[in-house]
Amino acid sequence: MNPAAMASTGSLEDHTTTNSVQLDQLDSAKSLPKEKPDVEADVSQSLDHIPDGGMQAWCATIGGAFISFCTFGYASSFGVFQDYYVLAGTSTSSNISWIGSLQLCLIFLVGFPAGRLFDAGYFHSELLFGSILYLFCLFMLSLADPTKYYQLLLAQGIGMGVGGGFMLVPALSLQGHYWKKRRSMALGLVVTGSGCGGIIFPIMLNRLISGADAVGFAWGVRASGFLSFGLLVIAQLLMRTRVPGAKERAEQPKPDILGSLTDPSFVFTVFGVFLVYWGLFMPYFYLQLWLNLHGLSSTLAFYTIAILNAASVPGRIIPNVLADYFGTLNVVIPVSLTMGVLVFVMFGVTNTAAVIIFSILYGFFSGGYIALVPSVFAVLASRPEELGIQMGLGYCFTSLAMLTGSPIDGALLGHGTILHWPKPIVFSAVVMILGSGVTCIGRHFLVEKKGTKWT
Template sequence: MEKASLTDLEQQDSSTKHTSANEDNEQSHPVDGGTRAWLTLFGAWLSVAATFGYTNAFGVYQDLYTREHDISASRASWIGATQMFVLIATGVPAGKLYDMGYFRRIFVVGAVIYIFSLFMVSLAHPDKYYQVFLSQGIGMGIGGGLIYTPALAIQSQHWRTHRSLAMGVASTGVAVGGIFFPIMLNRLVHGSAGFAWGVRASAFVVMGMLGTAGCIMTSYPRRVAKDSEPAPDAIFKDAPYMVFIIGGIFVNWGIFLPYFYLQLYGIVHGIDPKFAFYMLAIMNGSSIPGRVVPNLLSGKLGPINILASASFGCAILTFALLSVKFSIAGIVIFAVLYGFCAGTLFSMVSPAVAAYCDERQLGARLGLALAMGSVGILTGAPIEGELLGANYTWSRPIFFSAVRSRALTT
């Protein structure tokens, strides 16, 4: 009886420690808002704009490499696809390090790598493929990945009720970066500045954005007892979560076709190049309401239902691209509608993952989901480039993209 009572006391003491740790952890975080929360949200917005937003401007480089430097559409797309793949795949170690409490360190390391690599792009010669591939595809991908996932995950420390909305607002940085950087790069690279100084100017802007973000974002120390951590293998035993990841791979095979090829598509079909330069900006701009409005409705409709609807919309619009009249009005309508649907899909990924997991594994789960999904990004654009061919047979990549964009609806 005495041994039994001692065991009961030990179990109660252990349980009390875990409960106390969890309560202490919750009380150390503001419920929703506050100066630190808003500054962290703005810092995340700047970080996302400078990394993923800049990556969304790759259509400018795709057009430049393909038409002015005689690089095939497929080879050129490997640079952008690799950059986006590495950026997202790096979310696995970045997310784990974030869960371990190293947010500040990984952000600084990522910013240094990202900025250095972007300056190296300005020094690379586009005719020397390996130079551009290493600096833009690999270097910027690694640096951006160490920034992007933790910048989204840290919102869970500052927001509870409005966490989904906060992540959606942070993700609008992708759209704003996708508006600003394509216009800036097109103006400078095709203007008097030229390739080297045009890219260099964008690198200075990125440096200012990431420097500001690093100064204003804050994180709270982890106080949860180690014994209460969820088992790592529980991630792979979660069937709904793994099905969600597999669906994401198929979607990413097709969702980025317009982001890589819309500017080239418009110019090849006779759209004035001066106007075609704004296609990416229009598409990214229209994604802003798509990244905010659905997040307001996700509590009632559910993030997965919204994701499925957005995926279906992207598929239908991609099919419609076959019948778009080759006029400014027709291609603008497509860009606006596609941008809204794609923005909705992108912004709902983080809330959907958060709905599947314990907050203590959010960094790891978000990183794994993004990394697995990036396999589709890595291979999708180059496959579409091969299907397009030197003769620009657009029907083949359009069918490939549209069919796979419907993955979350089936």
């Protein structure tokens, strides 16, 4: 054979062999399991640098304040409905208080699945679902018969509670993605929205339902629904997340729920918040009724809840600003202790001046406590990716206090012509003072865990 031909044949065979090896290697590579991406990288890298300001951060805070205004602000105005339903003969004061307490409870009980969905990247989906459900039930409340207890419980207690829960806790958790050094301030501004809602909604509802400009229960509630609709639409447009959505991110690790539930700092701190919440809402639910039954000015009673919530606005800002400098638990403990002492003072709130002073002081400190609680739960989180689940877990347990606190007060108060006011007053004051002591124990364990007293 020609040597040139032999060389050409050898070269062809070598080339064929090389291609075969490359194909074998390619097939082997395809058969090997693909290396999994870093499951935390896409989220943690987004949260490596928290801006602590900027246009998007302030938009998130403003949008969160609007959500807080419509959900927690509306629920904290239930004293107007409590007074109206009692006088309308819907049921006993204890049964009626279950409607408001169930709404408050579900707003935060739903925070557990809502927080988990937030961490998983479903922020916008749950916000949209919650808004639609909340507004639907609010307008259904306007169609309800005030004398039919089950209709009020379904629309106001259950429906609005669940809808609000899918909005509020995610809106609070979102602040941790934009704020770190000034996180308590941002959370305070968000919760300030509920204080503003607690000013506007009681005045609006009182005047439209039974005041000088009365248009009736249906249109009074409907007007509040239109206001909520506009604010929730704006909130949807303002709020954005800094992490990839559920479809764009890799599979995330499951949260260590058991680790949180066995952490002494978490257990004692959350139990302390539970005890304080057990007694916190008694004046919000019963102060207007207290004034009406003690023969004080009907005009003053008309504005009592609005005064409470107006005083809570600076209370939701000033203590949170102090918390950024002195530590969240270092501020929340004396605030809760002061609230317990103030409830004891209710025994002397029997004239106009005393009512106004009490409403201002209790509104300030209770508003401060409510605004500090999200920061308390945020401090318990080890990293930003756990903010949603940590807040959800904390609010899930404390929501049971919101569910049972006011009905217990109503049962202790009794019904009919003879009401036993000392019983709910003493109960609420004692559990709040006890709660501040339990929170001190939680702070002790958190200091040991984090190695700093500024918590």
